[in-house]
Amino acid sequence: MSSPDIVGILENTKELDRLRKDQEEVLVEINKMHKKLQASPEIVEKPGDISLAKLKNLYIQAKELSENEVTVSNILLTQLDLLLPYGPTGQQRRKLGEGNDQKRKRMKVDSDVIRLSPSMRNQIEAYASLKGEQVAARVTAESADKDEWFVVKVIHFDRETKEVEVLDEEPGDDEEGSGQRTYKLPMLCILPFPKRNDPSNTQEFPPGKHVLAVYPGTTALYKATVVSTPRKRKSDEYLLEFDDDEEDGALPQRTVPFHKVVALPEGHRQ
Structure with missing residues (x-):
């Protein structure tokens, strides 16, 4: 079993853990919406209410994450099958020419790990393209009494963690220190501004x-x-x-x- 094989498996297990963690977060939001609608079902009839639209989007996210989890799980099974020995101990594992076939299979497995739903892929590309641009960012935690939104500049987007690193170029006078501050925020805390020239x-x-x-x-x-x-x-x-x-x-x-x-x-x- 080679080091690249092990690295590939470990990377996919990390991806699987991330997908499950993201699913848990989405399910928490879905449960919140369920409780909100059960407590006040009439809210959906109010002009401008987007509760049902938000609930639909949450279910779409949950479905995409679940599908991605199945994909990554299947990739892991394939990777493990390729590494497990067949037949009695000491039996030659590969026939002549079989090595190249398995190499091609492994290359396909490695490419499959980045297979995402079109909507998720488009969203990720959109956030990756924000580097250097100003956006609106919520810098307060979910548990805070109030939401605080500031204009910040995107300096990096981590495709693995789906976090956006931003720079607050003009922190307020009441904030600690007088220098610029950086934050690492989830995608949900970032709102891109409309294009000035469009x-x-x-x-x-x-x-x-x-x-x-x-x-x-x-x-x-x-x-x-x-x-x-x-x-x-x-x-x-x-x-x-x-x-x-x-x-x-x-x-x-x-x-x-x-x-x-x-x-x-x-x-x-x-």
């Missing part, structure tokens, strides 16, 4: 829609309500009202470029 292919949020937007003059994102759209204003800016932005008993309307506005995440806490 407004025609950017989703436009209608008036009354809740969004997450960069507050003018800062690198922080907050919940806001759309007052007017770029198309209606014939410009590249939204007119927004930010929550908790009251001045003299009223919410001022502020302009924000379309490429600094993203969809409000489900369950956002502010």
Whole structure:
């Protein structure tokens, strides 16, 4: 049994563990959605509610992860079968020319380990292409009382762990230290901004829609309500009202470029 064979098996077992861990996380989110819908089934009838759409996406993720687990498990079985001896001890394991056939099989096994569903592969490629770009990132933990979103720059995407390493180039004055900070965050904590040079292919949020937007003059994102759209204003800016932005008993309307506005995440806490 050669070292490359062992390395290949160990890599696939690590991939199997990662897939199972990801499945557990998705199942936790599915159970949360089930409890939410059981407690308040009428919520799905509210305008703008995306609970069912989110639940569908979670089931799609669970299905893809399960299929990937089956694929990797089959690859591991094939790898082990190729290494196990056949027949009595000392019997020649390979016939003339059989070595090349098994080598080709092993090469196919190695390529199969990266076989992912098209949607997952596209998502991974999209995140990998974000290197050097600014994105919105949630830097607080799931257990935090409030979600904090900041503008950060992507410096690396780890395809194995599916983590995005980002740089906060302008940390706030109240944060520890005065230098730049880096974070390693799961993909769910990253929201890409619309392309600045491609407004025609950017989703436009209608008036009354809740969004997450960069507050003018800062690198922080907050919940806001759309007052007017770029198309209606014939410009590249939204007119927004930010929550908790009251001045003299009223919410001022502020302009924000379309490429600094993203969809409000489900369950956002502010």
